[in-house]
Amino acid sequence: MKKVFLKDIARSLSISKTAVSLVLNGKGDENKISKDTQDKIISFAKKHNYVPNQLARGLSRGKSETIGLIIPNISDTFYSKIAGYVELKAKELGYSVLFSSSNEDNKKEAELIRAMLNRQVEGLIIASTQNNLKEIKSLQDDDFPFVLIDRNYPEMETNAVVVDNFNGLKIVTEHLIGLGRRKIGFITLEPKLEAIHQRYLGYKSALIEAGINFNKDLVKELSPLNYEDEISKAIGDLLKFPNSVDSVVFVTHYLTSVGLRELKRRQVKVPQEVAIVSFDELTAFDLVDPPITSVIQPVRDIANLSVEMLVNRIEGKDKTMVQKTVLDSKLVVRKSCGTF
């Protein structure tokens, strides 16, 4: 069965391509194509399984009805959930989503941005590695529609949807303090990311406000690429004198996973000896032993808002205004912090 094109339909029915195109795009009536002709065209198209070529259509109309989503890693549940919701919302608003993972590599991210641009996406949602100021700035200069999510360039005025990382970490740390913990470790990532830095500041601020003096030795920074190897030493350090923490705050879900695994390996009693809490969670965190107290992020809101903002920008409803939305994260208390 050969592919059928617009011109094939036109020729077969002895009708102009124009008429066929108009009818198949639902503009038959407004262009006064007779009911009769319309029916002929539509039924012929259906019968022969006509599939319009979006490349041609996009090229011709100068639109692709596609938005791009660039995330660090589609395998990470946090981002895969966002991707799911972005797709849903985008479809609702008439857009397809093209997505790609940067794998936290800023070179690759820059490439992806260009690749998406040359695929004529009409806008971008980016959870950036935050090492592409230049690239992002050039989008901005070109007045190209985009929204940053999750990770933000604080030095730039852009559309963005982020969560309040500072406060998220502050409340979870305060929660531990409220339960009597005083020697609170913090396992984090090398803070190239503003989000991670904010979490660090939140942790620090909670301590200081509670009159606990901040001890840099209780903060362990792991490499995003090598944390699985580094976790053992980090936990080891935190456990032994003079640190001997009574609790640990993990800056993100995968550190929590490996951290808990390590604590179990060392047969540390959680939460009795060491309470733990996590920023962001995995699906099964309520089933884990012990169930893990987490600050959960409003994934769905992040997705919905960012798509809406982007589409507004694309469709020109808000012309110039830049909107930075900060969403609250939510503390979910479970047993790992020692309550109940």
Add this chain to the structure above:
Amino acid sequence: MKKVFLKDIARSLSISKTAVSLVLNGKGDENKISKDTQDKIISFAKKHNYVPNQLARGLSRGKSETIGLIIPNISDTFYSKIAGYVELKAKELGYSVLFSSSNEDNKKEAELIRAMLNRQVEGLIIASTQNNLKEIKSLQDDDFPFVLIDRNYPEMETNAVVVDNFNGLKIVTEHLIGLGRRKIGFITLEPKLEAIHQRYLGYKSALIEAGINFNKDLVKELSPLNYEDEISKAIGDLLKFPNSVDSVVFVTHYLTSVGLRELKRRQVKVPQEVAIVSFDELTAFDLVDPPITSVIQPVRDIANLSVEMLVNRIEGKDKTMVQKTVLDSKLVVRKSCGTF
């Protein structure tokens, strides 16, 4: 900053579009464009941030260098991992990936297939809802390259990469039997899916071969859309006389999650009173209380193989041969089945 097109470069440098196109596609040398001209073109393009329009290029060349991936749900870790690996492998082979979730809705899946076709993807990888025989068949008839993954149409001879569901469930059930369990419940999904049905048969076969008589009352089928509500009754049924199971096999990770949650709610001791095992797992299943014995799937292999098969088909390296690859899944023993 205005967008710059091929013709702009050509005009600015007083060179033909042809030359510019050739040079920018790295065909300058083979077409004997002078080094000098090449340099001029390349530096001008770089300086003005030239980004070629893929729609135009794709249209003109009749290729999009894109493959489509259709999965039930990108938020499901199983599929998001596959997506991640598919993207990686595809990029390696020079293709971009367009992906979309069908949300287990076969109408939507059919739409997605058409949407992808009209975006001129050169091939498709589909984890089908298995309710689109017609659609898939028509791909087959049109000789359009595609590979089915995870879910298979057994009545059709297509390229496919699947796991051995029958055997996966068989070995995990045998494992329970080996540990002395005799009354083994099976919590599954309404078996519209061949994969699910195969798992059911594997369960049954393990029982029969062990001389345990198969009791239909120990099999609970939940609706994929409503399992969270139905789990309570299912577990309740399995626990009470005359069923009183000593173990449960869950057909997929999310049923395991809700099932374990329900068992905990009822304060059933796992694994002492009821052992559990899972087909497929979540990231944190080793941290769960108790750590869950699972049959894990070779996600990476599924992704790599399917992309390779597809690209081979697309590039015509294997012209006609249809290849069905069945991969083994792997039993990972943890505490939830009562060992150690």
Add this chain to the structure above:
DNA sequence: TTTTTTAACTAAACCGCTTTAGTTTAAGTT
């Protein structure tokens, strides 16, 4: 010197669709 070859280009068709600016014919007005 004439012919052939080669280097270094270019004009224009084409990909499949959309859309603007008509055209043609018939019906309605005056």
Add this chain to the structure above:
DNA sequence: AACTTAAACTAAAGCGGTTTAGTTAAAAAA
């Protein structure tokens, strides 16, 4: 009967590239 108007179309340009089939001028060969 001449003039408008409306209905039902259509030709052709254009979207931004790629590619085929040349062309032109200079160098090499005869």
